[in-house]
Amino acid sequence: MKNSKEIDIAQRLIRCKSVAPKDDGALRIVEKECKSIGFKCTKLRFSEKGFDTINNLYAEIGNGKPHFSFAGHVDVVPADRKEWSVDPFSGKIKNNFLTGRGAVDMKSAIACFISAAQSYLEENKNFKGKISMMITGDEETYAWLGKKKILQWLKKKKIKINNCLVGEPTNLNVLGDQIKIGRRGGYNGIVEVHGKEGHSAWPSRTVNPVSALIKMLSNIDKKNLDKGTKHFQPSIISITSIDVGNEALNVIPARAKGSFNIRFNPLHTTKSLTKWIKKEFNKVGLKYKLETYISGNAFLTKPGNFSELIRKCVKKITKRNPKYATDGGTSDARFIHAAGISVAEFGLCGHSMHTSSEKVSLKDLKDLTKIYKLILEEYFK
Numbered sequence: 001m002k003n004s005k006e007i008d009i010a011q012r013l014i015r016c017k018s019v020a021p022k023d024d025g026a027l028r029i030v031e032k033e034c035k036s037i038g039f040k041c042t043k044l045r046f047s048e049k050g051f052d053t054i055n056n057l058y059a060e061i062g063n064g065k066p067h068f069s070f071a072g073h074v075d076v077v078p079a080d081r082k083e084w085s086v087d088p089f090s091g092k093i094k095n096n097f098l099t100g101r102g103a104v105d106m107k108s109a110i111a112c113f114i115s116a117a118q119s120y121l122e123e124n125k126n127f128k129g130k131i132s133m134m135i136t137g138d139e140e141t142y143a144w145l146g147k148k149k150i151l152q153w154l155k156k157k158k159i160k161i162n163n164c165l166v167g168e169p170t171n172l173n174v175l176g177d178q179i180k181i182g183r184r185g186g187y188n189g190i191v192e193v194h195g196k197e198g199h200s201a202w203p204s205r206t207v208n209p210v211s212a213l214i215k216m217l218s219n220i221d222k223k224n225l226d227k228g229t230k231h232f233q234p235s236i237i238s239i240t241s242i243d244v245g246n247e248a249l250n251v252i253p254a255r256a257k258g259s260f261n262i263r264f265n266p267l268h269t270t271k272s273l274t275k276w277i278k279k280e281f282n283k284v285g286l287k288y289k290l291e292t293y294i295s296g297n298a299f300l301t302k303p304g305n306f307s308e309l310i311r312k313c314v315k316k317i318t319k320r321n322p323k324y325a326t327d328g329g330t331s332d333a334r335f336i337h338a339a340g341i342s343v344a345e346f347g348l349c350g351h352s353m354h355t356s357s358e359k360v361s362l363k364d365l366k367d368l369t370k371i372y373k374l375i376l377e378e379y380f381k
């Protein structure tokens with residue numbers, strides 16, 4: 001028996017070793033499939049000094065309002081063959097599961113976008129409005145030359161998207177348990193403490209940056225930043241590294257470095273967090289340098305018509321009542337929200353993503369296609 005369209009596309013996409021910056025032909029497959037069902041495709045190559053060039057794709061069909069967009073990425077995190085029971089880029093199907101890197105995060109969802117759009121368009125040739133796909137080649141690494149740049153390009157072209165559905169794996173255990181309507185913010189800090197080096201037998205002649213660093217980090221470690229909000233878990237802070245690199249047993253070093261990561265809800269901003277961290281660090285009294293890398297502020301699309309429409313469709317197909325969630329890491333939805341587009345996320349089950357047993361059941365692939373098709377039907381009704 002011939003496999004259905006979404007399974008076939010998902011398999012072919014998994015066979016591309018699309019670890020950013022390479023897309024290894026994955027976007028060509030998406031482009032060809034989109035064109036074959038009538039989408040007009042624009043290849044978007046973005047580059048910037050200090051970054052590799054990234055291939056992206058924008059495809060659209062239809063005219064005018066409303067404009068509904070599917071968003072996703074074809075790049076995947078690396079896969080170490082030794083850790084896998086099958087070749088992670090072979091797209092093997094066994095016991096009704098499709099295994100491979102990208103099977104849930106998120107090549108299969110892109111395959112479902114295309115399959116759903118095809119069957120919707122076959123039945124609704126004269127739909128009123130526009131359907132588009134924003135597919136990027138880099139979400140997993142810097143995410144700098146992907147969705148963010150596509151959105152800037154759309155703005156220049158005066159193309160306005162009203163609603164966007166991101167196909168990231170949002171469900172925890174079963175298809176239909178969660179829709180994401182926001183994401184926490186991500187804050188990474190690296191602090192370097194400056195002391196005065198010397199012989200450890202005469203500590204009074206030295207200023208120990210290691211002791212200071214330990215105090216500074218413990219001032220912020222495991223602090224209750226808040227109690228959470230209606231839609232967000234409490235913010236959390238984790239110390240991720242302490243690096244001194246001192247190989248001598250009897251030397252107090254001049255410098256010590258530490259890093260930490262904060263996942264925060266909308267009760268904080270990167271600015272308010274930096275202010276609090278500096279206040280805690282200053283209590284220790286040693287000179288330090290703080291570098292920060294922000295992956296995004298927290299955001300929330302307030303539950304409303306669009307999220308309710310998605311919920312209704314998920315419920316109808318899966319017979320489950322999905323809850324609205326904001327947990328996990330960050331995603332391209334942060335850029336889409338920042339561009340003023342009403343965005344929500346729904347995709348496959350995420351428990352095997354980024355692991356060496358990433359796989360999706362063929363039934364989930366079929367059901368996700370049905371859900372996406374129903375969303376199009378309800379949206380353009």
Ligand SMILES: [Zn+2]
Pocket residue numbers: 073105106139168169
């Ligand atoms: Zn992803």
